[in-house]
Amino acid sequence: MSKNIFQIGNGDLTFEDIERIINENLKLELSPAAKERIQRCRDYLDYKIETATEPLYGITTGFGSLCSHNISQDELSTLQENLVKSHACSVGQEMPHVIVKLMFLLKAHALSLGHSGVQVITVQRIIDFFNNDVMPIVYDRGSLGASGDLAPLANLFLPLIGVGDVYYKGKRCEAISVLDEFGWEPVKLKSKEGLALLNGTQFMSANGVFAILKAFRLSKKADLIAAISLEAFDGRLDPFMDCIQQMRPHKGQIETGAAFRKLLEGSELIKQPGKHVQDPYSFRCIPQVHGATKDAIRHASSVLLTEINSVTDNPTIFPDEDLIISGGNFHGQPLALVYDYLAIAMAELGNISERRVAQLIMGLRGLPEFLVAEPGLNSGFMIPQYAAASMVSQNKMYCYAASSDSIVSSNGQEDHVSMGANAATKLYKVMDNLELILAIELMNAAQGIDFRRPLKSSPYIEQFLKAYRNEVPFIKEDIVMYKEIHKTVAFLKRFKCDY
DSSP: OOTTEEEETSSOOOHHHHHHHHHTTOEEEEOHHHHHHHHHHHHHHHHHHHHOSSOOTTTTBOSGGGTTOBOOGGGHHHHHHHHHHHHOOOEEEEOOHHHHHHHHHHHHHHHHTSOSOOOHHHHHHHHHHHHTTOEEOOEEEOOOSBSBSHHHHHHHHGGGGTOSEEEETTEEEEHHHHHHHHTOOOOOOOTTHHHHHHSSSHHHHHHHHHHHHHHHHHHHHHHHHHHHHHHHTTOOSGGGOHHHHHTSOOHHHHHHHHHHHHHTTTOHHHHSOOSSSOOOHHHHTHHHHHHHHHHHHHHHHHHHHHHHTSOOSSSEEETTTTEEEOOOTTOOHHHHHHHHHHHHHHHHHHHHHHHHHHHHTTTOTTOOGGGOSSBTTBOTTHHHHHHHHHHHHHHHHHTSOGGGOOOOBGGGTBOOOOOHHHHHHHHHHHHHHHHHHHHHHHHHHHHHHHTTTTSOOOHHHHHHHHHHHTTSOOOSSOOOHHHHHHHHHHHHHHOOOOO
């Protein structure tokens, strides 16, 4: 098999798999085992429809509160097509193409497990869209996160039946025209297939995967930037010693202490005799705060990994057991809860980062006020702290627990919903703000280090700062700051922490 191809259906997806698929632009293909599972389930379902004496929810009946309406066999395909059309009502802002690709990937994987009753051609067409960068237009609002992500998934899969709009080759166009260009017939949905496509948590999960991959990166960068701030502030290394972490052995706390000791190894700055008995909490309690966030990321990633390797449409089909069960695996509560938790944990990295920025600009410990040589004539780093504080405050709004809400839908049939999609999309916003806050801290920390020269930090940090200073200079007098913030964000996006 080519290195540029990833086979769906050969085992569980990992975050490493997903990152490689997206970053290296790998193509997907269905494994032979997956094709066999999918076909076997479809054959079983066709047999059950022919022989069933009782209604099968969503297969020979209507949906939601319409489950008591029986559908004749000659209308089963129309039922599924109508479902996709009527449910395609996601609204708001268009989702980034990377999220749309992740939705395709996660849905193809879930369907490959062979418990959804779809046709092989349906999964293959999802893979065709993925491989050829045919990106349906999906919006960020409309899902309650209960019967799966009905509205955004309907928008995602409209083009499979030749309806709706897509982006292709950088242009927005009608889906049917792209199908014609490739010589693809619109998929003729069979019984259950519309429900299999629309039920499921792939909108929530795709947003969560994107967020968790970013969380892994930002957590490491937060440690690196905080270590630079610690030295710029003439802080103490004592709170990062291993012995104190072992007295309260939370895994994340131990990892954070170890990371700081490694980052600062060989530093002249940190070896200076301490002039201060202790540091403010935003420095002294980094192992506890950053460490708790690491533990939250670990927990959220574990839940999410289980989710993306699960069957979350309904009803679930068990050919070996001769069972078709209408259950609730589409309910997004597991994700909603951990997304709210993760949003709080990531927001706290921004909260403590902004406090370190504030300490650096106060004119303490030999640093000039606002980190500029001539304060008064120059405002220096006064207003970047305002910007960071604004985003910290906004993140507090986003930390409202979406999972604490529920609104009755489908005329009372769906009387408890997770709001997991709202939890997912606001988590995305927290991550964006955090990246900017950390960029502002880096600007301040690097400026502070330059006022400590000629003393040097550790070899690792010096190498990092040298690369940073090639793009963002030391600020001697007032300049337009937003451009430097944007350049810092771009630098951090490219930089890979390998400590």
